[in-house]
Amino acid sequence: MKTSPLAISVALLAFLLGVFSALTSWLLIPLFFLGVVFVFLFFRKPEFFLLLLVFLRPTLEAFNDLKFFSIGLLEFNPNWILAFLIIALGVVHAARNKVDIFKYSVSLPYLLFIVVCILSLVETPYLNEGVVDILRFLTIFLVLFLVAEFYKGEKSGLFVANMVIYSSLLPLLAGLYQLATGQGRVGFYITRIYGLSGPVGHSNFLMVVTVLGIILFMHYQSKWRRLFYGVVVLSSVVSMIYTFTRSTYVGLAVSLFIIGFFRYRKILAVLVVLFLLVVLNPIFSMRFGVLFGQESGDLSMELRMSLWSRMRDYILSSPVLGHGVGSFAPSSEKYAGFYMTSHSGFIKIFSEVGLLGLLLYFWVLLALLKKCYLVYTQSKSLFYRDMALVCFTLLVSNILVNLVQNTFSMPVYQLAIWALFGIMYSTSSGRQHMS
Numbered sequence: 001m002k003t004s005p006l007a008i009s010v011a012l013l014a015f016l017l018g019v020f021s022a023l024t025s026w027l028l029i030p031l032f033f034l035g036v037v038f039v040f041l042f043f044r045k046p047e048f049f050l051l052l053l054v055f056l057r058p059t060l061e062a063f064n065d066l067k068f069f070s071i072g073l074l075e076f077n078p079n080w081i082l083a084f085l086i087i088a089l090g091v092v093h094a095a096r097n098k099v100d101i102f103k104y105s106v107s108l109p110y111l112l113f114i115v116v117c118i119l120s121l122v123e124t125p126y127l128n129e130g131v132v133d134i135l136r137f138l139t140i141f142l143v144l145f146l147v148a149e150f151y152k153g154e155k156s157g158l159f160v161a162n163m164v165i166y167s168s169l170l171p172l173l174a175g176l177y178q179l180a181t182g183q184g185r186v187g188f189y190i191t192r193i194y195g196l197s198g199p200v201g202h203s204n205f206l207m208v209v210t211v212l213g214i215i216l217f218m219h220y221q222s223k224w225r226r227l228f229y230g231v232v233v234l235s236s237v238v239s240m241i242y243t244f245t246r247s248t249y250v251g252l253a254v255s256l257f258i259i260g261f262f263r264y265r266k267i268l269a270v271l272v273v274l275f276l277l278v279v280l281n282p283i284f285s286m287r288f289g290v291l292f293g294q295e296s297g298d299l300s301m302e303l304r305m306s307l308w309s310r311m312r313d314y315i316l317s318s319p320v321l322g323h324g325v326g327s328f329a330p331s332s333e334k335y336a337g338f339y340m341t342s343h344s345g346f347i348k349i350f351s352e353v354g355l356l357g358l359l360l361y362f363w364v365l366l367a368l369l370k371k372c373y374l375v376y377t378q379s380k381s382l383f384y385r386d387m388a389l390v391c392f393t394l395l396v397s398n399i400l401v402n403l404v405q406n407t408f409s410m411p412v413y414q415l416a417i418w419a420l421f422g423i424m425y426s427t428s429s430g431r432q433h434m435s
Contacts, residue, residue: 046089046092046093046146046150047150047151049085049089050086050089050143050146050147050150051159051160051163053082053085053086054143054160054163054164054167054415054416054419055163055166055167056082056167057079057082057167057411057412057415058167058168058170058171058196058197058205058412058416059167059170059171059196060078060079060082061079061171061195061196061197061201061412062174062196062197063078063079064079064197079411080135083135083136083139083411084135086139086142086143086146087135087138087139087142089142089146090142090145090146093146093149094145099149101145104144104145104148104425105367105370105371106141106144106364106367106368106371106421106425107141107145109360109361109363109364109367110137110141110364110367111141112360113137113353113357113360113361113363113364114134114137114138114141116353116356116357116360117130117133117134117137117325117352117353117357118134120321120322120323120324120325120352120353120357121134121324121325122324123318123321123322123323123324123327124323124324124325124326124327124352125324125327125330126324126326126327126330126331127326128326129325129326129327129329129330130324130325130326130327131326132326133325133326133352133408134325136408136409136411136414137408139411139415140411140414140415140417140418141418143415143418143419143422144418144419144421144422144425145422146422147160147419147421147422147423147425147426148422148423148425148426149426151422151423151426152426153426154381154383154384156426157383157384157387157423157426158383160419160420160422160423161212161216161387161420161423162216163419164208164209164212164416164419164420165209165212165213165216165229165232167416168205168206168209168232168236169232170196171195171196171197171202171205171206172195172206172209172232172235172236172239174195174196175193175194175195175202175206175239175242175243176193176235176238176239178193178194178195179193179238179239179242184199184242185198185199192242192243192244192245193239193242193243194243195239197412199243199244199245200243200245200247200248200405200410201410201412201413202239202243203239203240203243203245203248204245204247204248204251204401204405204407204410204413205410205412205413205416206236206239206240206243206248207236207240207248207251207252207255207394207397207413208394208413208416208417208420209232209233209236209416210233210236210237210240210252210255211255211259211390211393211394212390212420213229213232213233213236214229214233214259214264214267215259215386215387215389215390216229217229217230217233218263218264218386219382219383219386237252237274240252247401247404247405248401250397250400250401251397251398251400251401252274252397253271253274253275254393254396254397254400255393255394255396255397256268256270256271256274257271258389258392258393258396258397259389259393262389263386263389303340304343304344304404306336307332307336307338307340307342307343308344308347310335310336310337311328311331311332311335311336311351313335314331314335314351315347315350315351318354319350319354319355320354320355320356321353321354321356322350322351322352322353322354322356322357323351323352324352324353325352325353326352327351327352328341328342328347328348328351328352329341329342341406341409342406343404343405343406344402344403344404344405344406345402345405345406345407345408346358346402346403348406348408349361349408365395365399368391368395368421369392369395371388371391371421371424371425372388372389372391372392372395372424373388373392375387375388375424375427376388376389376392379427381427384423384424384427387420387423387424388424390420391417391420391421391424394417394420395417398417
């Protein structure tokens with residue numbers, strides 16, 4: 001394969017930047033060599049480059065505070081550089097291969113949703129927050145698109161699914177270490193483990209890992225594979241429990257019920273055990289008690305209701321087009337009297353891009369649900385049926401969790417889910433897997 005002039009130019013630029021970096025700080029030399037590897041993979045092995053980014057993303061949460069440089073209000077840390085690399089990879093692949101991006105059923109509603117978000121920037125006074133949200137939305141869509149383009153067939157799909165599992169190992173170990181040493185984040189009467197990000201983001205990501213791990217455990221016959229997935233699932237469930245994130249408890253319960261109802265009935269017994277754990281253990285029952293103010297210190301539900309009530313007039317003052325993407329949290333300080341995120345993904349969308357944006361996002365969800373149904377009912381492949389069940393399970397739990405939690409601001413969680421959606425969409429051009 002002949003190396004393109006563009007690849008040579010980018011490699012030369014990376015080399016010159018690396019020399020400059022080495023002269024200014026010896027600590028940047030490893031980043032230089034990593035950059036050279038990235039350039040090579042970007043142009044010669046883009047499919048491996050994509051999975052490398054998927055694998056690195058959960059670990060990079062530990063470096064959120066590391067700022068390389070800034071352009072205006074945008075501060076670039078490793079996570080945003082990774083997002084731009086995914087966007088660049090998607091644009092280059094689509095342009096070079098003249099891909100019809102609209103062949104995927106989710107593309108039209110999702111890209112229309114992004115267009116509405118971009119147009120809403122005219123309305124928002126919080127340009128930085130708006131651009132960050134748009135980049136996040138675009139990145140997760142391109143992960144679906146690139147996985148569907150690069151990884152067709154069962155072996156390739158299993159490779160992607162396993163990469164999502166492998167990407168969780170370092171965050172899992174970090175969380176278990178915090179649990180063993182009592183180094184979690186202390187709040188009210190509990191100590192919450194947080195992995196490499198935060199308790200809520202860590203627990204939601206591990207919910208994806210748990211659901212996927214259960215399905216892969218059932219899918220494989222190898223005892224060593226089953227042992228590995230069993231350890232990952234058990235570690236994930238223990239870690240989720242000790243993040244004390246109530247929305248994830250509900251999401252996990254819904255996920256286990258769906259898997260048990262549709263495929264593996266023994267899972268329902270696990271659900272009963274977890275329910276008894278929550279009911280009988282005073283720590284967990286107290287955690288749900290404070291949700292409604294029945295215990296001292298944490299009036300979580302009252303605070304949410306107060307926020308939504310105080311922001312109601314502000315939201316309804318522009319119900320069709322919204323107040324601009326990224327505007328809810330900064331506006332809460334003015335209109336609610338305290339700074340707070342929406343604590344509901346759907347309220348965030350309605351507030352920022354109005355009824356139009358909310359309807360487009362419902363269209364996205366319906367397209368994904370329909371795809372899950374079609375693959376699950378029509379595929380001759382057990383693997384693709386299992387992936388459809390994983391995607392459907394996570395999608396339903398995601399919808400429920402977003403009623404009281406905003407997972408749109410959890411890029412690790414979203415990227416993992418949309419990578420799995422990409423596996424499911426890879427069947428759209430692989431008719432050998434469809435009846």
